[in-house]
Amino acid sequence: MAIPLKYNLRNLLVRWRTSVATLLGIALVVAVFVMVESLAAGLKHSFVTTGDERNLLMLRKGSTADSNSQIGRMQVDRIRYMAGIARQADGRPLLSAESVILVSLARASSQGEANVLVRGLEPAGLELRPQARLVEGRMFRGGLREVICSRQLGERFSCCQLGRSFRAGKNQFKVVGVFDAGRSAYDSEIWMDVNEARSVFDREFFSSILFRPENEEAAARLKKTIEDDRQLTSRIIREPDYFKEQTMTAGPIKWFGDFLSWIMSIGAVFAVMNTMYATIGRRIREVGTLRVLGFRRREILISFLLESLFLGLIGGVIGCLLALPLNGVATGTINLQTFSEVAFQFRVTPDLLIKGMVFSMFMGVAGGFLPARVAASTPVLQALKSV
Amino acid sequence: MIDLVELTKLYRQGDIDVTALDRVSLHIDEGEFLALMGPSGSGKSTLLHIMAGIDRPTSGQCLFRGVDVAQLSETALAEWRSRHIGFIFQTFNLIPVMTAAENVELPLLLTRLRASERRERVEFALELVGLKDRLKHLPRQLSGGQEQRVAIARAIVTDPELVVADEPTGNLDAHSAHEVMGLLATLNQTHGKTIVMVTHDPRAAQYGTRQLHLEKGELQHDTAQASPAEAEA
Amino acid sequence: MTLAGFMARNALRNKRRSFLTIASVALSLFLLCTLRTGLREMTNPASMEESACRVAVRHKVSIANVLPAKQRDLIKRVAGVASVMPLTWYGGVYIDEKHFFSRFAVDPAEAFRQFGEMKISPEHRDAFIKKKTGCVVGIKTMERFHFKMGDRIELAGDVWPCDVALEIVGTYRGGIDETILFFNHKYLDEASGNRGVVGCWWVLADRVDSVPRIIAEINRMFRNSDAEVLAESERAFQMGFVSMLGNVTLLIGSISGVILFTMFLVTASTMAMAIRERFREIAILKAFGFRSSDLAGLIVAESLLLAMAGGVLGCGGAWLMFRLVPIDTMTNGFFPIFEVTPGIMAQGMGIAMALGFFSCLVPAWNALRLSVVDGLKILD
Numbered sequence A: 001m002a003i004p005l006k007y008n009l010r011n012l013l014v015r016w017r018t019s020v021a022t023l024l025g026i027a028l029v030v031a032v033f034v035m036v037e038s039l040a041a042g043l044k045h046s047f048v049t050t051g052d053e054r055n056l057l058m059l060r061k062g063s064t065a066d067s068n069s070q071i072g073r074m075q076v077d078r079i080r081y082m083a084g085i086a087r088q089a090d091g092r093p094l095l096s097a098e099s100v101i102l103v104s105l106a107r108a109s110s111q112g113e114a115n116v117l118v119r120g121l122e123p124a125g126l127e128l129r130p131q132a133r134l135v136e137g138r139m140f141r142g143g144l145r146e147v148i149c150s151r152q153l154g155e156r157f158s159c160c161q162l163g164r165s166f167r168a169g170k171n172q173f174k175v176v177g178v179f180d181a182g183r184s185a186y187d188s189e190i191w192m193d194v195n196e197a198r199s200v201f202d203r204e205f206f207s208s209i210l211f212r213p214e215n216e217e218a219a220a221r222l223k224k225t226i227e228d229d230r231q232l233t234s235r236i237i238r239e240p241d242y243f244k245e246q247t248m249t250a251g252p253i254k255w256f257g258d259f260l261s262w263i264m265s266i267g268a269v270f271a272v273m274n275t276m277y278a279t280i281g282r283r284i285r286e287v288g289t290l291r292v293l294g295f296r297r298r299e300i301l302i303s304f305l306l307e308s309l310f311l312g313l314i315g316g317v318i319g320c321l322l323a324l325p326l327n328g329v330a331t332g333t334i335n336l337q338t339f340s341e342v343a344f345q346f347r348v349t350p351d352l353l354i355k356g357m358v359f360s361m362f363m364g365v366a367g368g369f370l371p372a373r374v375a376a377s378t379p380v381l382q383a384l385k386s387v
Numbered sequence B: 001m002i003d004l005v006e007l008t009k010l011y012r013q014g015d016i017d018v019t020a021l022d023r024v025s026l027h028i029d030e031g032e033f034l035a036l037m038g039p040s041g042s043g044k045s046t047l048l049h050i051m052a053g054i055d056r057p058t059s060g061q062c063l064f065r066g067v068d069v070a071q072l073s074e075t076a077l078a079e080w081r082s083r084h085i086g087f088i089f090q091t092f093n094l095i096p097v098m099t100a101a102e103n104v105e106l107p108l109l110l111t112r113l114r115a116s117e118r119r120e121r122v123e124f125a126l127e128l129v130g131l132k133d134r135l136k137h138l139p140r141q142l143s144g145g146q147e148q149r150v151a152i153a154r155a156i157v158t159d160p161e162l163v164v165a166d167e168p169t170g171n172l173d174a175h176s177a178h179e180v181m182g183l184l185a186t187l188n189q190t191h192g193k194t195i196v197m198v199t200h201d202p203r204a205a206q207y208g209t210r211q212l213h214l215e216k217g218e219l220q221h222d223t224a225q226a227s228p229a230e231a232e233a
Numbered sequence C: 001m002t003l004a005g006f007m008a009r010n011a012l013r014n015k016r017r018s019f020l021t022i023a024s025v026a027l028s029l030f031l032l033c034t035l036r037t038g039l040r041e042m043t044n045p046a047s048m049e050e051s052a053c054r055v056a057v058r059h060k061v062s063i064a065n066v067l068p069a070k071q072r073d074l075i076k077r078v079a080g081v082a083s084v085m086p087l088t089w090y091g092g093v094y095i096d097e098k099h100f101f102s103r104f105a106v107d108p109a110e111a112f113r114q115f116g117e118m119k120i121s122p123e124h125r126d127a128f129i130k131k132k133t134g135c136v137v138g139i140k141t142m143e144r145f146h147f148k149m150g151d152r153i154e155l156a157g158d159v160w161p162c163d164v165a166l167e168i169v170g171t172y173r174g175g176i177d178e179t180i181l182f183f184n185h186k187y188l189d190e191a192s193g194n195r196g197v198v199g200c201w202w203v204l205a206d207r208v209d210s211v212p213r214i215i216a217e218i219n220r221m222f223r224n225s226d227a228e229v230l231a232e233s234e235r236a237f238q239m240g241f242v243s244m245l246g247n248v249t250l251l252i253g254s255i256s257g258v259i260l261f262t263m264f265l266v267t268a269s270t271m272a273m274a275i276r277e278r279f280r281e282i283a284i285l286k287a288f289g290f291r292s293s294d295l296a297g298l299i300v301a302e303s304l305l306l307a308m309a310g311g312v313l314g315c316g317g318a319w320l321m322f323r324l325v326p327i328d329t330m331t332n333g334f335f336p337i338f339e340v341t342p343g344i345m346a347q348g349m350g351i352a353m354a355l356g357f358f359s360c361l362v363p364a365w366n367a368l369r370l371s372v373v374d375g376l377k378i379l380d
């Protein structure tokens, strides 16, 4: 049987000042880790949850995002009446040829500006995106310089709130409605009528076409027909897959998070080591006594490892609790693929919390190992004689 | 029970060899209460440590019921100690964060006893040393004499054949020392424990059934006590 | 032996702890210097003296909108304009996304006149002007991919709907970013079907003084045209990208704060530990008649020494590391330079010093007040 845990717990309590400092050290490292990871997770989430599995998106071959794709008028007309595309209630194809323009707008908080993605779409485009619901105001009408903005965007750009207006080029646009796209990537966009967008921003080309095939078999056939057509030079991708490709920005954030966490964790391991060396130094006579009583080296080692593991565990719990309130906090950064603003929310997932806990326990054990080994390997007599 | 054969312990200090024990041979019978005496640095503690299995001789044998303790591995030694030896220190060495009862219970954690059996034994041992009412006290809430009695309870709770004590009264006043010695004598006489005790105090040595003198690592003379100490006290 | 000698020996008695304390301070300061440098490079990108004479002209709606080529002649006519050229972000994919470096289409005759800090040999420059499919590649990118003169580089268009096949005819050194590829805007025009558009205009003023006037005139000139522009200094143009980063700067700032706090906590507890362990000796010294204030002073000095040693290691380590590690290529040019400046290092040292001082205050105070009797009672 092992040395009782309460022995370790009480020792932690007796020197509570050091324990608390070490605990907090670990806790803060875990908090930073979870925080940065939740930023990346939130960013990823907003893209990964975007789009309807049934929809196909057509882009120019080679383009990485709809903001740099170009599709000519003739191409649009050819696609629009292809067989196999689902119909709207009024019999017209469920297809939206869209034009994407980046517009530089002033941020609400600071003086800076950022590019916001303006999407010109056809009425079918709204039907193709059931994720987005109008929650305030009304739908835009063509020819009147009217737009609707996502609610999340309104929090970051005050000119995107209901009733406000903004200038882009020569034109003044009025926000007549606010939509909510369920925290998807569409929550970073401004929507307006496609024909008006093309004329106002002087766009000869469309950017992309979003459409819904009648069924899976039609989808496969349409994809093949379009991609095989040398004149169209287009690629077809499922709408959700397209957005999954857009998570490049999460890469550097994750990288940054890993870098930070690793270096900080080494610091935390040092702190645990310091604490454990000190406590073992002070308790080395106790270790000697335990050995005389017949406890083996392994039991001593495990006992001290458990003690530092416990430090890590509590630190991890505190760290996770510290990071938890961030869940759902809105933020935004640049999408490195489109150079436009993405608005999203921190996401502290259970998965991340578990990762944080494992990380903290790792720090505890890593910091405790060497000191525990010293304790276990000190010869009995030497341990008994030391002051 | 114990046979020491030509036991030698050398300490190498730079170029000089210090001979802590010089070919000590000794036989100890079951039920003896041996008082080990001698000037400081004569090797008493060293001898005790080797008998208790926490130190190894440079040469010679230390046979405990025919088994050469010095040949056991580190892990086997630990187990051997937990079964056969009870150790009493000059500085008590109780675990400060544990109560008296928990300190006494510690060696029992190495046995297969159930919790209830352990508690019974702990209470018995503490009753024996007269501290049944101090179960929940922490070491710092006890006097030195009481601490040493808790340490004795811890040493005997596993019912070991051999109890070794290194200057058990060294840190105690005369009254407490008398109590502790009385306790050891009772253990020896009533409970039949074999005891080896190092002491500087001739009065404490009187409690032993046999006195042994070490001088510069060599056994000087060996007196079996004619009459037990209680007679005088 | 002097009192200071005694304390110094004591401080070193626990070498392991001294090492761990120094190491954790060093680590924290390394991180802090790294973050501060990153933040500085991001929010305050480096620029050259030459930059002050340059004006960037982009579409008013956003940088992603193109400008008509015919604007060039109009801009050229503005008084004080020494040179105008198109500067168009081509982007493209070379092999795959991992082989990233910046690629721009420019006017070969003007490019190295405008970017005077980028040094190119006259032969390379002439070759660049003569050969329409030629390109000039920064020395760092040449080294990274082991390019040689005459090598062919094929780029697949992503932002632009056309591919280009280029031949390396020159290389440049100097300037902030030595990774860029420049190629002939005429080639891009032809490849993309002569649409007559450019990404931005880059304008060189004859003197720094005329820059504000040139900016105002260009902005006014196109105010009510189809392609309204935003002319701004090159510096302001750079800062526009900074503002696009959004909350990242805030994030890094707050993380630095957390690190500072953690560092303080850990160092303070280590110091307290180290000093509490020595209470007995301190009490003995006091019993001999040493003054409390001397002892407290020595404790503070020791703590300062440890923290400063960590500071030197951490700040110096950051400085050394980012000199040796090619951050520009590692981050694909996101950080063209990553220099731990003397200012940042001085700041780091200041923080280390404050850390050493404040973290020992409480234990030093305790040692100062410690009564001899209490101190001697502490056994272990």
Ligand SMILES: Nc1ncnc2c1ncn2[C@@H]1O[C@H](COP(=O)(O)OP(=O)(O)OP(=O)(O)O)[C@@H](O)[C@H]1O
Residues within 6 Å of the ligand: B011, B012, B013, B018, B019, B020, B038, B039, B040, B041, B042, B043, B044, B045, B046, B047
């Ligand atoms: N670890 C060691 N290294 C070197 N020499 C040692 C060591 N331990 C003990 N000695 C030496 O061995 C000799 C015997 O020591 P021991 O501790 O057995 O004496 P002792 O009889 O118990 O003395 P005391 O009565 O003062 O406790 C001494 O001369 C001592 O210096």
Ligand SMILES: [Mg+2]
Residues within 6 Å of the ligand: B044, B045, B046
């Ligand atoms: Mg001794």
